[in-house]
Amino acid sequence: MSNEPGTFTACGACAAKRLNLCAGMRHKPSALPATSSARTLVQSITARRVICGPREWSEFVHVICSGWAMVSTAMADGRRQTLAFLLPGEIDSTASLFQPRFGRTIEAITEVFYRRFRREEMRDTVLSSPDLLRTLGELWSAERAQADDLAIDLGRRTADERIARLILDLGKRLALHGMVQEQTMDFPLRQRQIADATGLTAVHVSRVLNEFQRNALIRIGGRKLTILDYDQLRRLAEA
Amino acid sequence: MSNEPGTFTACGACAAKRLNLCAGMRHKPSALPATSSARTLVQSITARRVICGPREWSEFVHVICSGWAMVSTAMADGRRQTLAFLLPGEIDSTASLFQPRFGRTIEAITEVFYRRFRREEMRDTVLSSPDLLRTLGELWSAERAQADDLAIDLGRRTADERIARLILDLGKRLALHGMVQEQTMDFPLRQRQIADATGLTAVHVSRVLNEFQRNALIRIGGRKLTILDYDQLRRLAEA
DNA sequence: CGGATAGTTGAGTTATCTCAAATGCAGTGG
DNA sequence: CCACTGCATTTGAGATAACTCAACTATCCG
Numbered sequence: 001m002s003n004e005p006g007t008f009t010a011c012g013a014c015a016a017k018r019l020n021l022c023a024g025m026r027h028k029p030s031a032l033p034a035t036s037s038a039r040t041l042v043q044s045i046t047a048r049r050v051i052c053g054p055r056e057w058s059e060f061v062h063v064i065c066s067g068w069a070m071v072s073t074a075m076a077d078g079r080r081q082t083l084a085f086l087l088p089g090e091i092d093s094t095a096s097l098f099q100p101r102f103g104r105t106i107e108a109i110t111e112v113f114y115r116r117f118r119r120e121e122m123r124d125t126v127l128s129s130p131d132l133l134r135t136l137g138e139l140w141s142a143e144r145a146q147a148d149d150l151a152i153d154l155g156r157r158t159a160d161e162r163i164a165r166l167i168l169d170l171g172k173r174l175a176l177h178g179m180v181q182e183q184t185m186d187f188p189l190r191q192r193q194i195a196d197a198t199g200l201t202a203v204h205v206s207r208v209l210n211e212f213q214r215n216a217l218i219r220i221g222g223r224k225l226t227i228l229d230y231d232q233l234r235r236l237a238e239a
Numbered sequence: 240m241s242n243e244p245g246t247f248t249a250c251g252a253c254a255a256k257r258l259n260l261c262a263g264m265r266h267k268p269s270a271l272p273a274t275s276s277a278r279t280l281v282q283s284i285t286a287r288r289v290i291c292g293p294r295e296w297s298e299f300v301h302v303i304c305s306g307w308a309m310v311s312t313a314m315a316d317g318r319r320q321t322l323a324f325l326l327p328g329e330i331d332s333t334a335s336l337f338q339p340r341f342g343r344t345i346e347a348i349t350e351v352f353y354r355r356f357r358r359e360e361m362r363d364t365v366l367s368s369p370d371l372l373r374t375l376g377e378l379w380s381a382e383r384a385q386a387d388d389l390a391i392d393l394g395r396r397t398a399d400e401r402i403a404r405l406i407l408d409l410g411k412r413l414a415l416h417g418m419v420q421e422q423t424m425d426f427p428l429r430q431r432q433i434a435d436a437t438g439l440t441a442v443h444v445s446r447v448l449n450e451f452q453r454n455a456l457i458r459i460g461g462r463k464l465t466i467l468d469y470d471q472l473r474r475l476a477e478a
Numbered sequence: 479c480g481g482a483t484a485g486t487t488g489a490g491t492t493a494t495c496t497c498a499a500a501t502g503c504a505g506t507g508g
Numbered sequence: 509c510c511a512c513t514g515c516a517t518t519t520g521a522g523a524t525a526a527c528t529c530a531a532c533t534a535t536c537c538g
Contacts, residue, residue: 073387073391075391075395075478076478077478079395079396080395081390081391081394081395083387083390093383094379095376095379095380095382095383095384097376098373098376098377098379098380099376099377099380101380101383101384101387102384104387123376127372133366134337137334137336137337137338137362138337138338140333140334140337140379141334141337141338141340143334143383144332144334144340144382144386145334145340145341147383147386147387147390148312148322148340148343148386150386150390151320151322151386151389151390151393152312152314152320154390154393154394154438155320155393155437155438156314156318156319156320156438157318158525158526159525159526190483190484190485191484191485192484198394199393199394199395200526200527201526201527201528202484202485203485203486203487203526203527203528203529204525204526204527206484206485206486206487207486207487207526209485210485210486210487239314239315239316397493397494398493398494429515429516429517430516430517431516439494439495440494440495440496441516441517442494442495442496442497442517442518442519443493443494443495445516445517445518445519446494446518446519448517449517449518
């Protein structure tokens, strides 16, 4: 539940573990060539700082060790859309193994510890191992499914549904790492950030969240979120 | 501009050409093993029929030879979201090389000629060639960018913007194959289908399209669309 | 303690939806 | 060749989810 670098818990389902990138996360050594070790030291960055800018031709793939980050785009007139939140163990995108993701910003939400892998090296390593390659394909399929789900949320679901789904999705992903206890999880998101991710405004997010709390579906406070009525929330989410 | 099977024109940018899948499209032989040829005959299907259902554990990757298809999901209560239109030369998803895409339906919009490649064989072929592998990575990156763009459209753009962008996007992709002449292209989409793709209702699509025509941005008729004022449309689209 | 950022709340607006009826158009069968 | 049926589109009127603006309050951090 903490953001300390050492407390990351890899699980069988997470990208980092599955691509063998856990070196420095108190796990098996990385599958990357020894020569790359110096370049893949754990980086750290404070909340709200940019990890990778939209016009940066980054030669790195980013893997989150601890903390929360987000990937988003900003339009010229100020509209923003967040494409994904990145939780511990997650890679910014499998696509970034092949090309940088132009026009997208990766930002730290909390303090973040992350590793940077040189794209070329990581790609060569992954592509030269049949096992890793199969894993990559699976991660990629999951990522595609997630992208599709986002489109369905934004295109066809109501505000209530979107927010309920976001909460459940984050809860599920955090639970993979044992980061949910007694239905309670860290929840560092500002309402503005929830709004950016769900295609809503912060004002409306505030209303929906309070409505949820009035109905005893969730409780938020002190940067923590507790799911009080999981079934109800789920019913809302999968309508 | 026609839907006949023989008239497909591969271009350097399309998935089929780049992954060497053009056999049977009057192009170079496929890179697939000879043994697979019998299984990759061109299939044909009439408009509105399902190419691959949402619960089907398809062992195939689909590549469109001619005609238009679409990938969409339906929710229990009837809401639908289209995730992509598939034009000649396009693959259903690079992710489908690894896993079937559950919950998504691929449907023919017009009469469609397409090829099915056995996932396993195609994957092995692609993964065992460094060239094809690099190409695959590029296609995947492009697909990821397109998925992101869809999320931005649905989350943050107005109806006018979404529709203008859809038209320009389709025009651009058709132009790759020389399927746009004098700013005019085949346009077999029903307003309902445009609505499903843009997260709007058919009624609202009708109003926007008529507004566009009243402003002399486009002309639609006889299943053709002409872009009359490209600059204006573009300005609308990239706001 | 003070300033900045985040969240709440109310009131009024609007883009888009819903419903419903009217029209157009294409294919079918007699 | 026409009447019929079923879809697609248009149009109007009214409803509503979500937005905007603005003021107020709470919370955090130095």
